[in-house]
Amino acid sequence: MIYDYVIVGGGSAGAALAGRLSENPSKQVALLEAGPDTPPNNVPDVISDSYPGLSYFDPKFHWSKLRVYARNPRSNSEVIPPTRLEQARVMGGGSSINGQFAVRGLPADYDEWQAMGVAGWSWEDMLPYFRKLERDLDFDGPLHGKDGPMPIRRVFPKDWAGFTRSVLAVTEKDAPYREDYNASFDEGSFPMPLANENDHRVSTALGYLTREARARKNLYIFADTQVEALEVDGKRITGVHAHTGDRPSELWRAREVILCSGALHTPPILLRAGIGPAADLRALGIPVLADLPGVGANLMDHPHLSVGAHFRRSARLRRGQRRHIFLGVRYSSGYEGCSPSDMLLMPVNRAGWHPLGKAMGALNVCVNKSYSRGTVSLKTADWRDEPVVNLNLAGDERDLMRLVDGFERIYRIMEDPRVQAHVNTWFLAGYTEEARSLSVRKLSNYVKTGTAALLFDYAPFFRETLLRQKFGTTERMHHMMQNRDLIVDWAKKAVWSGWHVSCSCRMGGDDDPMAVLDNQCRVRGVEGLRVVDASAMPSVIAANTNITTIAMAEKAADLILNS
The missing domain is CATH 3.30.410.40 (Cholesterol Oxidase; domain 2)
Incomplete structure (x- = not known):
């Protein structure tokens, strides 16, 4: 089978994107998530809990082997050891384990994106998508939405x-x-506004992958499925190799692959496919598909x-x-x-x-x-x-x-x-x-x-x-x-x-040598490949990143379906 879209990563962006793209019954959508699924009738208590301190640190829902350097590994004569950084490996991604804060950022953040050459991503452009995603339980008016999948409340x-x-x-x-x-x-x-209702967390796995969405004949959800590599034909990405559980690797064919694996795991998928800084790729023996020095650079938090x-x-x-x-x-x-x-x-x-x-x-x-x-x-x-x-x-x-x-x-x-x-x-x-x-x-x-x-x-x-x-x-x-x-x-x-890693595959203008993506979230230098997650942010926003990541997925869904 050839899917119209294979989405890699069922996190804050990926689950939202799958929900929106599959609303079009003519599109076949596959969603691949490396971690377990959390369907509406089976959300673990540690995830649904309003107190996030349990899901924050539960290794069942993390990339448990991930280690990061908080600072440069060497500072003068001091050697800095790596530490854990909790990154979600579960349906809903960060929205399933984070602090549930639903903060948008400032208009100046998005106007800065526009000024960086990313046309169509200003505050005025993003506001409709913030409104579209939310169902504000406390406030109304021109800055708020009342019908979206994500409930927003405050204490x-x-x-x-x-x-x-x-x-x-x-x-x-x-x-x-x-x-x-x-x-x-x-x-x-x-x-602080919260993605929370009735004192329970609402993740994108719950808000967008509802029972009704999961019943769609054109939406295929594969949990516990980790991507190993992109399938390449010339300059076009035609699918992904992945394995489910202990089963051998399989090929998911796609007219378009959309990476939603987050700011720390989207860059490695690109790099292993030969998309990134040419010299670094050659040093590892990886054939260069597209020389994009911005892949993995510009990481912000x-x-x-x-x-x-x-x-x-x-x-x-x-x-x-x-x-x-x-x-x-x-x-x-x-x-x-x-x-x-x-x-x-x-x-x-x-x-x-x-x-x-x-x-x-x-x-x-x-x-x-x-x-x-x-x-x-x-x-x-x-x-x-x-x-x-x-x-x-x-x-x-x-x-x-x-x-x-x-x-x-x-x-x-x-x-x-x-x-x-x-x-x-x-x-x-x-x-x-x-x-x-x-x-x-x-x-x-x-x-x-x-x-x-x-x-x-x-x-x-x-x-x-x-x-x-x-x-x-x-x-x-x-x-x-x-x-x-x-x-x-x-x-x-x-x-x-702050667990707000972002910007490591940033969007940018045609004259930006470090831009990995264009303003349609398409990876430069190849065909059939997009990135829609926090890594695509041109610069970090002055807020928790989760709601903005969801809004980016909302906007990207429109861009993709209208392309």
């Missing part, structure tokens, strides 16, 4: 935990409280820093409450050369699924409009090997210094008496490998953290001693505030990814 202040309310009391003087993040583009303190806190009972979530992040504070750094509303603060009211996590939280700062660029490259030509990923977080001086400024803002918030009233102690934090391991739900972690939770509550000396040994107490932070170089040193080591 308002009356239901916020004490820690978040205390942070709002500090921030709203300079960043006034505003209710609708997606309809206001000024600085402010906002309830949102660098984060955080401090942790052990809460008094007044700060904690109420019993049974699942959502743990309610507030986003959008502000301008004022750093030279940076755009307005480039930063985000978020109080976190829970640090894990386990007993200790329920008593702890954090205050995060994010460079929401970053400039640092990393790379995705091949280790070998073997499809079994994960790529080499260098995020290069805070590699750009503007990103690093805005993180430093963000830490100083966090310090002032955490030292405010209104916040101190809810906090026993606070400390430097980050996503260490130990923290990641504790975040996997299993009995041994429950026992370990349950014991620690009791000691943290009832043995303050134990709590302070342990935190001092592992992280450094507030005395260290007082000292850092007297010497900015100490903050810079810590920020370089503690920076962590």
Whole structure:
């Protein structure tokens, strides 16, 4: 059988694209997802849960062998070890494991895309697709949709935990409280919009691959099916080689192949097919099909820093409450050369699924409009090997210094008496490998953290001693505030990814030598191949990337069906 479209990757973009393309009954659509399926009648509890800390770290739904460098592997004489970065391997992709935030970004983000030579992707062009995808449960008007597959809601202040309310009391003087993040583009303190309904996650696997969609005779869904290679005939891509489970590799033939494998896994598929930087390909013995130096370059993300806190009972979530992040504070750094509303603060009211996590939280700062660029490259030509990923977080001086400024803002918030009233102690934090391991739900972690939770509550000396040994107490932070170089040193080591990897196969104009795609998402230099996922973004947006990725799929579906 020859399909009209073979979609590689059933994630945020791929599931949405399959749903839309298969609405045309004359088109035969195959969707290949490397991970398990999550049909509407069988969504695992850890995915449907409003609290994302379970799906975030459940290895059943990740590319568990993927490792990345948060910073350049070598910094002077220091060797930087690789760490895990949770990337979804499950139907719905990132929308099945992420924090469920449904933030669009700023009009300036998309107007920047247009200015970069990507005609048809301005804010005015994208807004209809943001409206098309959403069913806003709280707000109406010209900036909102009411009939889309993705429900959008918010948790308002009356239901916020004490820690978040205390942070709002500090921030709203300079960043006034505003209710609708997606309809206001000024600085402010906002309830975070969520892709969530009835206190349950709604992924694209649920929103677009409904029972009705799955019943279509022209939609074929293949879960647990990993692509090994593209089938090439001259300069045309004519299908993909993939295997399902333990079965031998098969060929899925297609009039058009659409890669939706994400910013870290789409580039390797292209590179192994000979599409990428010619010199790098030849060094691995891969014949060059199309010399595109931008494949795997321009990788962008949102660098984060955080401090942790052990809460008094007044700060904690109420019993049974699942959502743990309610507030986003959008502000301008004022750093030279940076755009307005480039930063985000978020109080976190829970640090894990386990007993200790329920008593702890954090205050995060994010460079929401970053400039640092990393790379995705091949280790070998073997499809079994994960790529080499260098995020290069805070590699750009503007990103690093805005993180430093963000830490100083966090310090002032955490030292405010209104916040101190809810906090026993606070400390430097980050996503260490130990923290990641504790975040996997299993009995041994429950026992370990349950014991620690009791000691943290009832043995303050134990709590302070342990935190001092592992992280450094507030005395260290007082000292850092007297010497900015100490903050810079810590920020370089503690920076962590926002899980918003993007831009590694960017769209661009005909005169852009690093552009991998044209404005129709077609891969330059070959025929029959497109990319529709976060890797196609020309530059990172000032927001969580998931809703924009879905909107890109909505727009791409129209482009594809009308081509």
